[in-house]
Amino acid sequence: xxxxxxxxxxxxxxxxxxxxxxxxxxxxxxxxxxxxxxxxxxxxxxxxxxxxxxxxxxxxxxxxxxxxxxxxxxxxxxxxxxxxxxxxxxxxxxxxxxxxxxxxxxxxxxxxxxxxxxxxxxxxxxxxxxxxxxxxxxxxxxxxxxxxxxxxxxxxxxxxxxxxxxxxxxxxxxxxxxxxxxxxxxxxxx
Amino acid sequence: xxxxxxxxxxxxxxxxxxxxxxxxxxxxxxxxxxxxxxxxxxxxxxxxxxxxxxxxxxxxxxxxxxxxxxxxxxxxxxxxxxxxxxxxxxxxxxxxxxxxxxxxxxxxxxxxxxxxxxxxxxxxxxxxxxxxxxxxxxxxxxxxxxxxxxxxx
Numbered sequence: 001x002x003x004x005x006x007x008x009x010x011x012x013x014x015x016x017x018x019x020x021x022x023x024x025x026x027x028x029x030x031x032x033x034x035x036x037x038x039x040x041x042x043x044x045x046x047x048x049x050x051x052x053x054x055x056x057x058x059x060x061x062x063x064x065x066x067x068x069x070x071x072x073x074x075x076x077x078x079x080x081x082x083x084x085x086x087x088x089x090x091x092x093x094x095x096x097x098x099x100x101x102x103x104x105x106x107x108x109x110x111x112x113x114x115x116x117x118x119x120x121x122x123x124x125x126x127x128x129x130x131x132x133x134x135x136x137x138x139x140x141x142x143x144x145x146x147x148x149x150x151x152x153x154x155x156x157x158x159x160x161x162x163x164x165x166x167x168x169x170x171x172x173x174x175x176x177x178x179x180x181x182x183x184x185x186x187x188x189x190x
Numbered sequence: 191x192x193x194x195x196x197x198x199x200x201x202x203x204x205x206x207x208x209x210x211x212x213x214x215x216x217x218x219x220x221x222x223x224x225x226x227x228x229x230x231x232x233x234x235x236x237x238x239x240x241x242x243x244x245x246x247x248x249x250x251x252x253x254x255x256x257x258x259x260x261x262x263x264x265x266x267x268x269x270x271x272x273x274x275x276x277x278x279x280x281x282x283x284x285x286x287x288x289x290x291x292x293x294x295x296x297x298x299x300x301x302x303x304x305x306x307x308x309x310x311x312x313x314x315x316x317x318x319x320x321x322x323x324x325x326x327x328x329x330x331x332x333x334x335x336x337x338x339x340x341x342x343x
Contacts, residue, residue, distance in 0.1 A: 129309050136241070
């Protein structure tokens, strides 16, 4: 004769689960880490002179300790920095005011004109981090828009929507993010 | 003629709570999967700046963090400090920290190690630059400026 097994009281199960839940809520974080990814240049070799770059190929951006911008020797504004960078890095054939153009053979897209332009960014030790990020962001936006333009022209899609790695690489090759960061100066003090 | 049995109201029937644990467990699993463990206690105040051109940081196990910001407690001063792991540090400690982080990883993964700079937006660039120079010296070239995502108007 089988005896009836008494049912286990599961009423407190919910409480136990709640405790666990609260423990995990407290000890874990949900924040997704987002940020601007950059690759630092390797340290300079003191014996090797830095390569000479023609003046017309450089766009100099200076940020001082008051967070003011100086673009190629003229006071600049963060709001139109992106447009200026885009304009500078765009292809302007036979225009001595813009960087030189080099024809390059790139896989997937064939022969395209590429610019020799370089953005040179220099900041003061007193520049605020917020301003620095703003400038980096504007630069990144300018390059992304240029890449989008080329990508739309060649592949009919925006750069971020490209599926094939080869296509992405080709676009990256045609429009590399050429931002050079000069060693900072301490002019404005703290 | 069939007659419906008139059930005499015997008070409200008790709501079955036997599935409540299941629901809570479901929530629990959701949180366990979507969140990550807090690894360090942060002693510095960090209000990350916002930027629109951000990328998501993949592979959190391959990221080492450097926090820079003013200390949360006044007794540690008001000037921005660097925090590595669970303690305050100076710029000179950065190479050692990177070395430690490298040794903690698989040899194959070491070259993918990213350094995430979590910096308060009001910190001056001087200290950030010093850290960057140290990173350059030890060859930790891949860095990530931690920022919040903001939609560009």
